[in-house]
Amino acid sequence: MTPEELRSRAAQVRSREAAYAESFRVCTAESCLSLGSRALLHAIEGELESRELAERCRVKPVGCLGLCAQGPLVAAELRRGHGAEERSHLLRTVRAEHAAALVDGLDGSFDPGLELPVDLPFFEKQLRIATENCGRIDPHELDDAIGAGAYEALLQALYEKTPADVLAEVERSGLRGRGGAGYPTGLKWRTVAKNTATPRYVVCNADEGDPGAFMDRGVLESDPHRVLEGMAIAAYAVGASAGYIYIRAEYTLAEQRLRRAISQAEGAGLLGKAIGATPFEFNVELRLGAGAYVCGEETALLTSIEGNRGQPRPRPPYPAEEGLFGKPTLINNVETFANVPPIVRRGGDWFASIGTGKSKGTKVFALAGKITNTGLVEVPMGTPLREIVFGLGGGIPDGAAFKAVQTGGPSGGCIPAAYLDSPVDYETLASLGSIMGSGGMVVMDEHTCMVDVAKFFLAFCRDESCGKCVPCRVGTVELHGLLERFSRGEAGVHDLSLLEELCDLVKSASLCGLGQSAPNPILSTLRHFGDEYRAHLEGRCPAGVCTMRREGSS
DSSP states (O other), X not given: OOHHHHHHHHHHHXXXXXXXXXXXXXXXXXXXXXXXXXXXXXXXXXXXXXXXXXXXXXXXXXXXXXXXXXXXXXXXXXXXXXXXXGSXXXXXXXXXXXXXXXXXXXXXXXXXXXXXXXTOHHHHTOOOSTTTXXXXXXXXXXXXXXXXXXXXXXXXXXXXXXXXXXXXXXXXHTOBOTTSSOOBHXXXXXXXXXXXXXXXXXXXXXXXXXXXXXXXXXXXXXXXXXXXXXXXXXHHHHXXXXXXXXXXXXXXXXXXXXXXXXXXXXXXXXXXXXXXXXXXXXXXXXXXXXXXXXXXXXXXXXXXXXXSOOOOOOSSSOTTTSOGGGSOEEEEEHHHHHHHHHHHHHOHHHHHTSBOSSOBSEEEEEEEESOSSOEEXXXXXXXXXXXXXXXXXXXXXXXXXXXXXXXXXXXXXXEEGGGTTSBOSHHHHHHTTOOOTTSEEEEEETTOOHHHHHHHHHHHHXXXXXXXXXXXXXXXXXXXXXXXXXXXXXXXXXXXXXXXXXXXXXXXXXXXXXXXXXXXXXHHHHHHOHHHHHHHHTTOOTTSXXXXXXXXXX
16 A cells, blocks of 8 residues: 555545534443443444434444543534534433434434533643544544554655654654653664664563553554554664564453454555565564563563563663564553654654653553542643643542542552642652653542552562562562551551661662562652651551551551
């Protein structure tokens, strides 16, 4: 498929789409499917058929519409014969029994109990780049993705740019890895490209395992072709011809849609040999992980792809030098690859104009915990925490007070209310004792015990430790045991200093990122909520969560 053929096909898709007077976009991401959206989809189709309206109104299964708290969601588009103010309607918590009411509402009058305001801050304050097609295209259909611009950037790169041009564009964009560490993407790509060893590989890390995080799942379930296109552009830039997507087996829907997308792209000549009728070749395979959190660490992931037990390797050498099968390997996560096509299409300077000094572009966050609007949001880097939690997130339910937000998953830290006006970027979060991570954002209210929170994340890291190195294998067990003593009201003053010393040891001596970051929840809660630890020394849990053994305790 040449660029001209791709443009022609995209125009045909858009022409077919424009032929419909109205449409219903029904969320078929995992969260809405679990609430009955598939039955709703079929019910709407049946209602339109019975009224002979199927040629007028299209029903389209789409990916995540974002506002998971209100699911299952339907977006109704009224394209003709109505005022501009009636063009778009977002309908919440819609069940199959509402299908007749939805079709009745094609005149523009929907049940007020089902409708959400279009100008909801949750949507109005977002800037969607990586997720721009989520909730808009059918993730099962290549044509729908092509109609939305899929593979334009890939063919533009193959026909109009050299690999060096693509590398320069990515470097100019300031894009940093969205998987956690925030390493400059262009620098990583260039390191792989200048390595003379062959073959070279491109690997997508889709092993999303942080509690409360579902950013990668949302993108893969909603727009799999975007990720494949980003990987192919990266392969062209670094001189790779083979790639792997490492995805956890629990993500069954994302896996199914990826497999279908790979097959479709190969059939259309957009993956495989002679892509776009050029000499460029890139083949992609899926590898399923068994749910081990440590396989999110890049060297453990590569070891798992090779067929071995997923355990980290000492670095250096880094994967860019000696990675998969001992060859140069580029590893980025799902969101990083999803940002690549728009950067190639619109230019690195455009992307660099968004965000802050060293944190460019946007970031996708999964809002979870004690917050009104749970779901996926994408905002410019530098957006204040307050705007995310209270603007997009709708604040804390049931009138409770905000206490903290935990970013970065088990490797991150807890940020208190005093820093709500801080911008969300790599440097600011690091200065507060947390990290960006892959984008999990768990909100906590006044009824949360911060000692208990630290204990929860330590238990997670303890259970997920691969056991290869002693500091992590033994240190996480001992740290969790110390926190248990605090929870039971059995800790002494000396345990506070012991806790900090052991955190420093585990952090500095562990082999990989799991052990090195496991103490972060303790260190950040000690830093910002030290009074709660001291209260536990007195046999009190201020939040009333811990069951103390001392007399007169809560």
